[in-house]
Every structure is written in structure tokens, then in C-alpha cells.
Amino acid sequence: MMNSGYSYWNSTIRAFMKNKVSLFFMALMAVFIVFIIIQPYLPNQKSPNVIYVDDTTGLQLINMPPGREFWFGTNSIGQDMWARIWSGTRTSLFIGIIVALWENAIGLIIGVIWGYVRRLENIITSIYNVINNLPRVIILILLAYTMKPGVLTMIFTMCITGWLDTARIVRNIVVIIRDREYNIASRILGTPAYRIIYRNILPYLVSVLVLKATLSIPAAIGYEVFLTYIGLGLPLSIPSLGNLINEGRGYITVPSLRYQLMIPAMVLSIITVSFYAIGNAFADASDPRNHF
Amino acid sequence: MIRYISSRLIQSVITLFAVLTIVFMLMRLMPVEGYLGESYDKLDEIQREKIIENLGLKDPIHVQLKKFYKRVASGDLGVSIAYRPGVPVAEILKSKIPYSLGFGIASLSISIISGITLGIFMADSEGKILKRVGNIYIILINSIPAAIYYILIQFYITDIFKLPMLFYIDRPISWILPVLSLSLGTTATYALWMKRYMVDELNKDYVKLAMAKGLKRREVMKKHVFLNAFVPMIQYLPSSILFTISGSIYIESLYSIPGMGGLLVEAVQRQDNPLVEAIVLIYSSIGIIGMLAGDVLMAILDPRIKLGKREGRI
Numbered sequence A: 001m002m003n004s005g006y007s008y009w010n011s012t013i014r015a016f017m018k019n020k021v022s023l024f025f026m027a028l029m030a031v032f033i034v035f036i037i038i039q040p041y042l043p044n045q046k047s048p049n050v051i052y053v054d055d056t057t058g059l060q061l062i063n064m065p066p067g068r069e070f071w072f073g074t075n076s077i078g079q080d081m082w083a084r085i086w087s088g089t090r091t092s093l094f095i096g097i098i099v100a101l102w103e104n105a106i107g108l109i110i111g112v113i114w115g116y117v118r119r120l121e122n123i124i125t126s127i128y129n130v131i132n133n134l135p136r137v138i139i140l141i142l143l144a145y146t147m148k149p150g151v152l153t154m155i156f157t158m159c160i161t162g163w164l165d166t167a168r169i170v171r172n173i174v175v176i177i178r179d180r181e182y183n184i185a186s187r188i189l190g191t192p193a194y195r196i197i198y199r200n201i202l203p204y205l206v207s208v209l210v211l212k213a214t215l216s217i218p219a220a221i222g223y224e225v226f227l228t229y230i231g232l233g234l235p236l237s238i239p240s241l242g243n244l245i246n247e248g249r250g251y252i253t254v255p256s257l258r259y260q261l262m263i264p265a266m267v268l269s270i271i272t273v274s275f276y277a278i279g280n281a282f283a284d285a286s287d288p289r290n291h292f
Numbered sequence B: 001m002i003r004y005i006s007s008r009l010i011q012s013v014i015t016l017f018a019v020l021t022i023v024f025m026l027m028r029l030m031p032v033e034g035y036l037g038e039s040y041d042k043l044d045e046i047q048r049e050k051i052i053e054n055l056g057l058k059d060p061i062h063v064q065l066k067k068f069y070k071r072v073a074s075g076d077l078g079v080s081i082a083y084r085p086g087v088p089v090a091e092i093l094k095s096k097i098p099y100s101l102g103f104g105i106a107s108l109s110i111s112i113i114s115g116i117t118l119g120i121f122m123a124d125s126e127g128k129i130l131k132r133v134g135n136i137y138i139i140l141i142n143s144i145p146a147a148i149y150y151i152l153i154q155f156y157i158t159d160i161f162k163l164p165m166l167f168y169i170d171r172p173i174s175w176i177l178p179v180l181s182l183s184l185g186t187t188a189t190y191a192l193w194m195k196r197y198m199v200d201e202l203n204k205d206y207v208k209l210a211m212a213k214g215l216k217r218r219e220v221m222k223k224h225v226f227l228n229a230f231v232p233m234i235q236y237l238p239s240s241i242l243f244t245i246s247g248s249i250y251i252e253s254l255y256s257i258p259g260m261g262g263l264l265v266e267a268v269q270r271q272d273n274p275l276v277e278a279i280v281l282i283y284s285s286i287g288i289i290g291m292l293a294g295d296v297l298m299a300i301l302d303p304r305i306k307l308g309k310r311e312g313r314i
Helices: A008-018 A020-041 A081-116 A118-132 A136-146 A151-178 A181-188 A193-230 A241-249 A259-286 B002-029 B032-042 B045-054 B061-073 B089-123 B128-143 B146-161 B172-202 B205-212 B217-254 B260-269 B273-301
Strands: none
Touching (some): A008 A020, A081 A118, A081 A259, A118 A151, A136 A193, A136 B002, A193 A241, A193 B217, A241 A259, B002 B061, B002 B273, B089 B128, B089 B172, B089 B273, B146 B217, B217 B273, B260 B273
């Protein structure tokens, strides 16, 4: 074969690099993630669950505005908001990333089987139809309601519904590619199915999966906030952005306490907007039509 | 056509059965003590056993399931145990459904009209500023969780425009904000897709031909481009119904609208199992009916759809 000097991934990366805005968000998220990982080990950090008490009066330091001692202030029972927000961001991002990985992994596997194994086509289609006909939030509420609240429940409930889109897209691509002549030839020559899937079909799916995964993260973080609002979120001892926003919501009418809602809301919005922008820029960059 | 519609109908009925069964199973996986409600502490062990037995919760699971099907089919949704103990769920819901329906339909209509209008203007190359504003709007609405902008809208917009912060039945002005916030998300979806379909159509050869023929741009847009771009938009109707349901749960509870969504939040918080079960079933049925209606409408309006395909929407 002639070497045209065209490489799909090089071109994708080059096209992505051209988009300065998304590059900025990418760098921002990289710094952000490094920061929230090392934050507890930095000097002068407080614990997210300790209630701070004034040494002289013995009273709890409640609702302290952001200042030198408490960088983001304290909440209504005297916990340090700076520590709680970063700890909450870790929880929420952890949920987001795990959900993104799992639901796309499940979606990929089911989608490939759905498209490739004709015997299972009907049954998977009917399962898909049942779940797809229901409002996702209703399924989330029902599952979270019947299980114990916790990080695992949250991840599980989101994965149950989240694989649908990925599976459908993967299936459509698989159906298109599986009967191309080179695959039929390969099958006749005795290549096992897993090898055809791995070598001939998976490369077509990579860009879709990366896109879906980057968009799953903000969605999962949003669902966490929603479930917490309903009362099906994480216990207060595990700070999460949903918890913090829900706590802060009560103080929105008091101007001096509004920071308790605004800071977590801002952090969350920066994360979701960044991932959304990165995902969309990647989708554009991975389209070969944009490579020239 | 009839074959497609009837097979789609059968699929919906199967889905409904599956949902009934799944909801039932999940609810029975929870500890049965939940069915005693707030009277739990007042009873002793023997009384509790008796009540649970009387409720039929000790029967084998398939007997319970059969009873459950029969009960739901006859319109009996059970009795509330915590929200208003002893009151039939159907009676509680009767006064709530009109509000949810009213808000849902109002916000859907607004978002369809405004979303499609926005999409049309964004596709037109003349409105550069509108295009930019529309793009920023779509990105922000799609990426920031609804939970956050609903709260901010509720607080800041009421402050600026002196609108009421909660819903009052006798003040029509208090409808404005909940309906508008609820339609923001679907508006963005409609605008995004309408713009894409319009741009796709504009790049086609027949548009160039029509222009070359000397037709006015407005004329081409109105008679050809718009209609062709509009038909595929119908496929977003079902998903926007589902999206509106999701949003309404949040909005209704935020503005204390006496609808089903707000009730669901309260029922969850007070662990009123029969009430949660009933509301989940109703919302699921609305979802199923909405999806069915959307598919059938699509099949009627767009003859290009291949009928009789088993996969339905795929």
C-alpha cells in the first residue's frame, strides 16, 4: 500500500490543537485534576468534616465569610468550605469519570454484540426499547430509592441507564461495517469473530466512544446534583458538589451567605462547561472531513 | 402503515408490562416494614406481622404480582401511607395531574416554537450576532446542569423583574418563570437540530437551482428549506417529552407547584412507597405514550421512513 503520510490520530490531534478555546479548557481541566488530587497534602489544609470551634469562646465558627483563616468561609455548622468544596469536587469527578468509563464500556460491549450476533438482536432490541421509553430521571429515582444511598448506588443507577446511547451508536456502526467485503472475506477465511471485531471494527468506534465519555462526565455530575436535591444523594459525611449546592441553596436569600451556594455552583459549572467544550471539539476534530 | 402502527402499539404494551413488573419487583425488594408508614413505632411485633399479612405482602411473589396487575388494571393505585395516610393514591393524584399537564404542555409548546424560530435565524447567515448568542446559549444550557440554572433563575430573575418566587394558584403571573425555565433545555435542543437541518438543506443542489431560477431567498427558505428541515424535527418530540418530565420534577418542587413532580419528591423523602410506585408508573406511561405518538406521527408525516422495520426507532 502507498503511504500517503496521512495518519488518522495525528490529524485528529492536529485539528484538535487548532481549536484554541478547547485547548484552554483541556489545560484548565488537567491543572484542575492535578490540583484536587494533591490538595489534601498541601500545607495548611483543613479537614472537610471537622467542625471548627473558636478557642476563646468555645462556640462553633459558623457562617464565617471567606477570609484568611477559611479561604472559602465556613458553612452553617462551622466546617471549612475550602476543604469541603475540593473534597466534594473529588467525589463528583470520581463519580463522573467512573460512570463515563463504565457506561461506555457496557455500551460498547452490548452494542457490538447487538450488531454482530444476530441471534441476540431481538432480545437486546426489546430491552433497549423498554429502557429507552422511560424518562431517565424516573429510572434513576426508582433505583436510588430502592437501594442504600452511597457512591456505589449512584454509580450503579447511572450506568443502568447510561449505556443506551453508546450501545445504539456502536450497533449502527457495527451493522454498517460487519458486512463489508473485506470482513466477509475474512470470515470465510476462518478469522474468529473476536479478531474481526478487534482489528476491523473497533478502530471505527474509538472516536465515538471518546466523545460519549467526555460528555458522560458532565451529565453524571448533573444527575448527582439532581438526585441529591430529591433526597436520594450521598450522606452529608461524604461531601459532593450536589450536597454542597443543596446545602447552600437554603442561604440564597441571605446576601452575605450566598457564597455557600455560589462557590460550589461555580466550580461545578467550570467543570461541566470544560468537559462539554472538550468533547465537542474532539468530535469535530475526529471527523476526517475536518482534517484538511 | 397499519402494520407498522400496530406492531409499534404491541411493543408499547409489552414495554408497559415490563415496567409494571420491574417497578413491582423493585418495590418488593425493599424491607416490608416500609409499608407500615409512620405508625411503625406505635405497633408491637404481632400487630406488625398481622398488618403485613393483611396487605398480602407474605404471599408468594407470583401471586402478589398477579394481584398487582389486576389492581392496576382496575385503576386502583393503592393507599398512601405517609403523605396522607389512608387516602387512596388515585384521589391524591387527581388534583395534581392537571397542573403537571398544564405546565408540561405550556413549556413544550413554547420550546418548540422558540427553539425552531431560533434555529431558523441561526441557520441564516445574515444574523451573525444572533448566531453567536444562540451558540453560547446552547452550549451553556447543554453543559451546565439544569439543577443549577433553575435555582439561579428562580432567585435572580424574580429579584430583577419582581416576579413571585413561588407558585400561587390565583396569580397567573407566577406561571411565567416555571414554564420558561422548564422550556430552556428543550428550546436549546430544538434550536440546535433545526439549525443543523436547515444548514444541511441550504447546501443542497435544489436550493441553488431555485435561487438560480430567480426565486427570492425568503421564498426558497419558506417554501422549500423550512419544510424539508422541519419534518425530521418531529423525531425529537418524544425525547423532549421525556426531558420535560424530568425537568418538571425539579421545577415543580422548586416553585412548590402542586403537581405530580413535586409530589414525587415529597413521597420519596417521606418514603411513601405506594405513592412513589404510582407516580413512577404514571410518568413511565406518559413516556411510553409520548414515544409511541412521536413514532406514529413521524411515520405519517415522513413517507421516506422505512416501514415495517422491527427495530422501530433505531
